[in-house]
Amino acid sequence: MKSIPLNLSCPRCFSKNLYKFGKDKEGNQKFQCKSCKRQWAPDAKPFKSKYPSCPKCGKTSFLHHDYKLYSNFRCNDRKNCNHSFFVVKLVEVPPTSSKDLKLESFTMKRMRHPFHIVLTALVQYFIGNSTFRKVAETLYLTNQVKVSHVTISKWCKRFAPALFNVTNRYKDQINVSDSDEWHFDETYIKIKGKWYYLWLAIDSETRMILDFHLSPYRDATSAFSLIHSCQSQYGTPQTMFVSDRYPAYRQAFEKLLPEKIHLRVEDFADNISNNVIEAFNGQFKAWYKTKRGFQSFESANTLIALYIFFYNFIRPHQSLSKFTPAQVAGAKYSEKTRLSLLLIS
Ligand SMILES: [Zn+2]
Ligand SMILES: [Zn+2]
Structure with missing residues (x-):
């Protein structure tokens, strides 16, 4: 014994x-x-119960009904609470494509060109709507730096993980959950000649792009992916707007945000929020037009994420008193940090 x-x-x-x-x-x-x-x-x-606890009273719940993309739970305290709630099934709902991005710390190791040249190139490409060829040309004219357009494209790929990494530093500072409205929309892009949907979520108050999801489908699953991702990162705003007739969003809104108001923008022809997303779409399309499509899903995903990084963190907006959307949302960084693309603070 x-x-x-x-x-x-x-x-x-x-x-x-x-x-x-x-x-x-x-x-x-x-x-x-x-x-x-x-x-x-x-x-x-x-x-530990395998079912989530009731969000209203904290007691245990039981599975009331199981659907493909979500489950319906009900509170076990049927007398006092009886709350019914929906939980997204992460096995069925993939993470947004933005979650595929690699993160790395910043290094200039093995770079043949000085940091300010790289900065100039990236800003010209993502804010100046230049092509890789035009950027290479300008660098030669202004700085006597001789690089090919392929090199500029490689710089984007090389610095992307560091740029995505620095945004994490500001995640905790950003607060968009007390915002009035988040706006959901999608636009189209071409990858290797095939159309893809770029799903977008934007906060109308700060104009910050909250998340994106690149997908070949315009289905309910993609809507669930985007909304669930925004919710888990930023909480929930007062109102949701959908600028599209497509019912994909409706199911996700009703199930994931039952207590929030969700409205279709068509019902509000001159809505401010609609202008916010239109403004982004206009700028994005002007940038995208110079690209004439992307070569692979991975490069499209990375370049779009970089475009959004420049839009959120680097480019000051006239309508935001020359602040960036991220600054208006609470991210604190100096002008010097902004000009170094947040890489050097
Ligand atoms: Zn004892
Ligand atoms: Zn309850």
Whole structure:
């Protein structure tokens, strides 16, 4: 017979004066404390319901109905609460394509060109709507730097993980959950001659792009991916707007944000929020036009994420008193930091 483990002590009074006390239902050895009479099984797993607790009262819930993309749970306290709620099924709803981006810390190692040349190139490409060829040409004219358009494209890929990484520094500072409206929309882009949907979520108050999702489909699953991702990062605003007739969003809104108002923008012809997304779409399309499509899903995903990075964090907006959307949303960085693309603070 095994003796009582030496390092075992009573969880209540920390006494080491213990008895063995039979086994629990799962066959785990139980002990009893001689001093305070507490009984417990050290190896027993703590009880945890596989269902989420009720968001209203915190009590346990039961599965009421299972759907393809979400489950409907109901509160077990049927007398006092009886709350019914929906939870997205992460097995069925993939993360947004923005979650595929790699993150790395910034380094200039093995770079043949100085940092300010790289900065200039990236700003020209993402804010100046230049093509890689035009950027290469301008660098030669202004700085006597001779690089090919392929090199500029490689700089984008090389610095993307560091640029995405720095935005994480500001994640905690950004607050868009007390915003009045988030606006959902999508636009089209071409990858290797095939059309893709770029799903977008924008906060109308700060004009910040909250997240994006690049997908070949215009389906309910993509809407769930985008809305769930925004919610898990930023909470929920007062109102949701959809600028599209497509019912894909409706299901996701109704299930994931049942207490929030969701409106179709067509019902509000001269809505401010509509102008916000139109303004972004106009700028994005002007940039996209110079690209004439993307070469691969991965490069489209990275370049669009970079475009959004420049839009959110670097480009000051006239309508925001020359601040960036991220600054208006609460991110604190100096002008010097902004001009170094947040890489050097
Ligand atoms: Zn005890
Ligand atoms: Zn409840």
